Amino acid sequence: MCGIVGVVHNAPVNQLIYDALLLLQHRGQDAAGIVTQLDRKFFMHKAKGMVRDVFRTRNMRALPGHTGLGQVRYPTAGNAFSEEEAQPFYVNAPFGLVLVHNGNLTNAHALKHELFQTDHRHINTESDSEVLLNVVAHEIEKSTRGVPLQVDDVFKAVRAVHKRIKGSYAVISLIAGHGLLAFRDPFGIRPLCIGRNAEGAFMVASESVALEGAGFVFERDVAPGEAVFVTLDGQLHSQQCADAPQHYPCVFEFVYLARPDSVLDGISVYQARLNMGETLAKRVISTVPPNEIDVVIPIPESSRPSAMQLAQLLGIPYREGFVKNRYVGRTFIMPGQAVRKKSVRQKLNVIGSEFKGRNVLLVDDSIVRGTTSKEIVQMARDAGARKVYMASAAPPVRYPNVYGIDMPTKSELVAHGRTVDEIRQIIGCDALIYQDVDAMKKAIGSLNPTLAGFDASCFDGVYVTGDVTSDDIVRLNEKRVGTEEGDDDTSRLALPNSQEG
Ligand SMILES: O=P(O)(O)OC[C@H]1O[C@H](OP(=O)(O)OP(=O)(O)O)[C@H](O)[C@@H]1O
Ligand SMILES: NC(=O)CC[C@H](N)C(=O)O
Ligand SMILES: [Mg+2]
Numbered sequence: 422m423c424g425i426v427g428v429v430h431n432a433p434v435n436q437l438i439y440d441a442l443l444l445l446q447h448r449g450q451d452a453a454g455i456v457t458q459l460d461r462k463f464f465m466h467k468a469k470g471m472v473r474d475v476f477r478t479r480n481m482r483a484l485p486g487h488t489g490l491g492q493v494r495y496p497t498a499g500n501a502f503s504e505e506e507a508q509p510f511y512v513n514a515p516f517g518l519v520l521v522h523n524g525n526l527t528n529a530h531a532l533k534h535e536l537f538q539t540d541h542r543h544i545n546t547e548s549d550s551e552v553l554l555n556v557v558a559h560e561i562e563k564s565t566r567g568v569p570l571q572v573d574d575v576f577k578a579v580r581a582v583h584k585r586i587k588g589s590y591a592v593i594s595l596i597a598g599h600g601l602l603a604f605r606d607p608f609g610i611r612p613l614c615i616g617r618n619a620e621g622a623f624m625v626a627s628e629s630v631a632l633e634g635a636g637f638v639f640e641r642d643v644a645p646g647e648a649v650f651v652t653l654d655g656q657l658h659s660q661q662c663a664d665a666p667q668h669y670p671c672v673f674e675f676v677y678l679a680r681p682d683s684v685l686d687g688i689s690v691y692q693a694r695l696n697m698g699e700t701l702a703k704r705v706i707s708t709v710p711p712n713e714i715d716v717v718i719p720i721p722e723s724s725r726p727s728a729m730q731l732a733q734l735l736g737i738p739y740r741e742g743f744v745k746n747r748y749v750g751r752t753f754i755m756p757g758q759a760v761r762k763k764s765v766r767q768k769l770n771v772i773g774s775e776f777k778g779r780n781v782l783l784v785d786d787s788i789v790r791g792t793t794s795k796e797i798v799q800m801a802r803d804a805g806a807r808k809v810y811m812a813s814a815a816p817p818v819r820y821p822n823v824y825g826i827d828m829p830t831k832s833e834l835v836a837h838g839r840t841v842d843e844i845r846q847i848i849g850c851d852a853l854i855y856q857d858v859d860a861m862k863k864a865i866g867s868l869n870p871t872l873a874g875f876d877a878s879c880f881d882g883v884y885v886t887g888d889v890t891s892d893d894i895v896r897l898n899e900k901r902v903g904t905e906e907g908d909d910d911t912s913r914l915a916l917p918n919s920q921e922g
Contacts (some may be wrong), residue, residue, distance in 0.1 A: 422497075422611065422671075422678045422825050423508070424448035425521040426631055427490035427593035429601050429651045430622035435484040438491040441624065441631040442472045447680055448523075448627060449493035450750045452507035456519045459486035461598040463519055467507040471750070488601060488653060490593045492521035495754045497827050498529060498897075499547035502756070506548040512555060515562040516570065517597030522550035523627055524589035524611045525825040527886070527893045532556060532586065549588075556585050557594060570599050572650055572658045579604050579648040579662040587888055589671070589824035589876075591643075593625055600652040601625070607663035608885050609645030610671050610824050610876050612685045615657075616640055623651045628683040642686050644668075669885040672875035673826055675865050676815045677723050677753070677786050687869040691726055694786070696864035697814040698730030701856050705782065708854045709810055711735045715779040718742035720797055721769065722751075727814035728784035737782070742775035742804075743797070753789060754827065765796040776804035783850075787815035789828060791835030794848045802849075811850040816858045817841070820882040821894055828879060830898045 424445025428434040438455050453475040454467025466480045472493060492508040499506045509519045526532065529549035536542040542555045560578035565571070575596070582604075589610035594602045603625040605613045616624045616632035616639045624637045632639050643649060646663025670686045671678075681691040705711070717739050719728035732739035749768040755761045775781075781801055788794050794811055801809045817836035822828045831837045836844055845853035858880050866872060876885045 422448050422627075422674070423495050423521075423523040424493040424627045424631070425490070425523050425591060425593050425613075426492075426624065426626040427521070427595070427601050427603060428488065428622065428624045429653065429655060430487045431620065431655070432487060432622075433485065434487055434489040435481050437624070437635050438489050439472065439476055439481065441626055441635045442491045442493050444631045444634040445493050445627055446472055447751060448678065449495035450754055451496055451756060452494040452504070453492065454507050454509050454521075455484055455489060455491040456509045456511070456595065457484040457486035457489035458595055458597065461517065463511065463517060463595070463597065465509060465511065465519070467509065469502075469504050469507060488595060490519065490521050490595055490601070495827065496756065497525045497825050498549040503546065506546050506551075508550055510548070510551050510554045512558045515558060515565060516599060518554065518558050518561070518594055520550065520554040520557060520592060520594040522553050523591045523825065524606065525549060525823060526553060526586055526590065527588035527823050527889055527897065528586065529588075530896055553586060553590060553592065554594070557582055557592070560585075561596070570596065572652075575602055575650050576648055576660040576662055583607055583646065583663050587886060591627065598653075600650055602648060602650050603643060604648035604662065605643045605645055607646040607666045608669045608876065609666070609686065610669065610885070612670065612674060612679070613643040614639060614641065614685075615643060615649060621655055623655065623657060625649070628679055628685065630680045630683040639684070667873045668871070669874050669876045670872065671824060671826070672861065672865060672877040673822070673879060676861075678826070681726055686872065688865060689868065692868055693865045694726035694814065695730040696868070697856060697861060698727035698784075699734055700860040700864045701727060701784075701812055701814050701854070702731040702734035704856065704860075705731065705735065705812055705854050709782070709852050711737060713780055713808070714782045714810065716740050716742075716775065717782045717784060718775065720783055720785040720793060721745040724784050724786040724814060727786060731784060731812070740775050742772055742781065742801070743769045744772060745769055752793060756827075758790065758792070758833070761790070761792050762796070765793050769797065769800070771800050771804045773804045776801050776806040779806055780808040780810070781806045782810045782812060784812045784814065786813070787818060788813045788835060788844070788848070789818045790833050791844070791848055794850070798848055798850045808851045810852045810854070811848060812854040814856055816856045816861055816880045817844065818879045820879050821898070822879045823884065823889055823894060823897055824876060824878065826879065
């Protein structure tokens with residue numbers, strides 16, 4: 422996941438986009454970029470780093486114009502350490518296009534070849550988003566050849582794009598001199614919503630929190646497969662461009678990725694997490710008698726709503742036992758296992774008195790590589806806890822994700838090919854309680870019964886697009902492994918009884 426935003430206004434947009442990106446920072450910490458448009462000229466600044474570091478006053482001054490877009494990147498393709506893969510991407514024809522992308526294409530490799538051989542287009546990075554931009558450019562070129570661009574040409578192009586690209590994509594693009602185009606894949610895997618402000622300006626963003634924070638009012642989600650086109654004078658056009666759209670948003674957005682104060686696809690992320698805490702409480706009762714738990718302690722940040730609800734249902738005190746260093750970012754979306762591991766200790770510190778002599782139930786939203794839980798359990802023991810139980814508001818993460826979450830290899834997932842007791846031994850806790858896959862889907866899905874379901878592939882191995890082959894997964898793995906600076910891939914976890922396949 423990355424965070425994306427686009428604005429069409431009748432006033433300067435640079436600060437609005439900056440503010441929105443700050444509110445989307447939790448979706449990507451690796452690189453950030455903004456493009457604005459004045460007349461027909463694009464102005465771009467992008468670099469590696471967090472929003473605050475990438476944009477200095479001089480950079481902001483150099484971003485004039487009333488239309489623009491931006492992105493915060495969490496790499497899921499290509500190389501996390503490459504500055505040139507920061508977004509937005511630009512091509513000069515047709516018209517001049519810039520594009521930002523949240524998601525991951527599963528056929529980028531084949532498309533890159535096809536673009537070169539058939540469309541005579543050159544891709545200069547390993548980024549799937551550069552491939553996507555070139556497919557969009559080629560299809561707009563085809564649909565408008567020789568005549569001025571009409572709104573229908575844009576939709577025709579998106580229809581063709583849907584047919585060529587596979588995987589997950591929420592996209593915002595600017596067509597120089599014409600307007601802002603946004604579209605979402607036919608399964609609506611990655612989120613995208615539209616808002617308007619009092620002056621009639623439009624903002625399209627990954628999460629509703631970005632709209633609200635920038636003074637816009639949420640209007641609606643972009644539907645799966647739908648394209649919206651906002652002309653430079655502020656006219657909004659929209660059309661369904663997919664043949665058989667079905668709504669399967671990524672369940673991991675609700676588990677971890679999105680901010681709790683966002684509402685995605687009609688579901689409050691906060692309420693989804695409360696509901697998961699409720700169903701998790703039932704699982705806890707059947708594993709550890711509640712009278713053997715003295716205190717419920719969340720692992721900051723994302724697990725708090727679930728832990729709070731769980732504690733309330735069990736009638737056990739909810740206490741803060743870990744203090745988060747607010748200057749350390751999210752560890753899961755950091756590139757490289759070595760840096761992730763070091764960061765857990767830098768990020769979280771114990772309040773010893775909450776652990777000493779107590780049986781504690783630690784609650785996290787998810788256990789992926791096990792980096793956090795392993796460290797945290799040890800920290801609880803070092804602080805004098807008698808028994809350390811661990812509960813995860815999400816089920817075991819057993820399968821690679823190919824739709825924009827950086828867990829491409831089975832071997833890095835602590836739950837892959839292991840029983841819960843084997844995972845418990847690795848993490849080092851006295852009992853380990855996981856959410857159940859169906860219970861999770863029901864807990865979140867009950868908040869919007871109109872959804873067809875969820876992409877929960879990392880939990881159940883079902884890839885909703887229906888076209889992901891094991892070869893695709895291997896290829897996506899190859900692209901990622903070995904790209905992580907300072908990574909100790911083979912020693913990621915000290916696994917006593919590995920059954921990796
Ligand atoms: O098993 P792991 O591979 O360690 O991944 C899971 C952990 O990573 C995330 O926390 P993160 O620090 O990224 O963000 P948060 O502050 O939002 O909880 C998540 O909330 C879990 O705590
Ligand atoms: N997490 C994302 O959405 C990543 C977008 C794109 N695949 C990249 O790696 O830059
Ligand atoms: Mg966490």
